[in-house]
Amino acid sequence: MNIRIFNSQEDLNEAAADLIGGLVLRNPSAVLGLATGGTPVGIYASLVRRCAAGIVRFRDVTTFNLDEYVGLPKNHPESYFSYMRKHLFDAVDARPERCHLPDGSAADIAAECARYDGLLAQAGRIDLQLLGIGHNGHIGFNEPDHALLSGTHVVELKPSTREANARFFDSPEQVPTHAITMGIGSILKAQSILLVARGADKAEIMQRALYGPITTDCPASLLQTHADLHVYVDTAAGRLLNV
Numbered sequence: 001m002n003i004r005i006f007n008s009q010e011d012l013n014e015a016a017a018d019l020i021g022g023l024v025l026r027n028p029s030a031v032l033g034l035a036t037g038g039t040p041v042g043i044y045a046s047l048v049r050r051c052a053a054g055i056v057r058f059r060d061v062t063t064f065n066l067d068e069y070v071g072l073p074k075n076h077p078e079s080y081f082s083y084m085r086k087h088l089f090d091a092v093d094a095r096p097e098r099c100h101l102p103d104g105s106a107a108d109i110a111a112e113c114a115r116y117d118g119l120l121a122q123a124g125r126i127d128l129q130l131l132g133i134g135h136n137g138h139i140g141f142n143e144p145d146h147a148l149l150s151g152t153h154v155v156e157l158k159p160s161t162r163e164a165n166a167r168f169f170d171s172p173e174q175v176p177t178h179a180i181t182m183g184i185g186s187i188l189k190a191q192s193i194l195l196v197a198r199g200a201d202k203a204e205i206m207q208r209a210l211y212g213p214i215t216t217d218c219p220a221s222l223l224q225t226h227a228d229l230h231v232y233v234d235t236a237a238g239r240l241l242n243v
């Protein structure tokens with residue numbers, strides 16, 4: 001496990017963009033696993049700047065997002081589809097047909113999960129998976145539970161997760177109750193994983209995730225079993241980590 005603690009958000013963003021951009025430079029047809037939420041916004045902004053400067057290109061990159069809300073139309077401003085277009089896809093030279101997200105507005109959600117797993121299988125690999133972490137240890141939308149599923153599936157969001165994400169909606173009731181998420185098995189199969197956390201409110205869960213028991217009660221704790229885990233945190237989120 002490679003843990004790095006950064007004094008500034010800029011340094012963290014640049015280091016994460018170095019890791020992702022460096023991979024894409026070495027392998028222009030890399031397969032990236034991407035995350036949403038507040039955590040990766042600055043990292044995507046750095047990648048956009050690098051693309052504008054001609055330092056990195058996304059034309060041949062394939063991407064798979066972790067999750068999507070169920071029931072939001074794709075063009076809803078808070079869908080993860082809209083988020084990714086806004087923060088990355090529309091601002092770089094990515095090809096839409098290579099940028100995959102689960103479709104939370106699909107009529108047949110079970111079929112949509114199977115379709116997404118089919119696409120992942122076809123791609124054959126994720127070279128680098130970017131992850132944020134929820135306050136309860138969720139990764140993607142894999143919430144704490146007595147069992148975790150390997151493949152793409154539907155989850156009911158925990159009240160605390162809906163509360164945390166209410167900041168992006170006009171009112172808390174508007175936060176969808178369910179989401180489609182890539183499973184833990186798909187996440188752990190990635191060649192490399194970059195877990196990012198920011199802010200004092202993430203310090204305790206980061207300690208639990210990285211040093212606590214490996215348990216489905218804290219899905220991120222399963223990352224301890226991964227052979228190439230990179231953890232980038234700011235000083236506040238890294239307060240309880242030993243580096």
Ligand SMILES: O=P(O)(O)OC[C@H]1O[C@](O)(CO)[C@@H](O)[C@@H]1O
Pocket residue numbers: 035036037038039040067131132133134135138139140141165
């Ligand atoms: O980055 P945030 O907004 O703190 O969210 C943490 C995690 O929770 C989610 O918003 C929901 O899964 C993820 O997209 C993110 O990685």
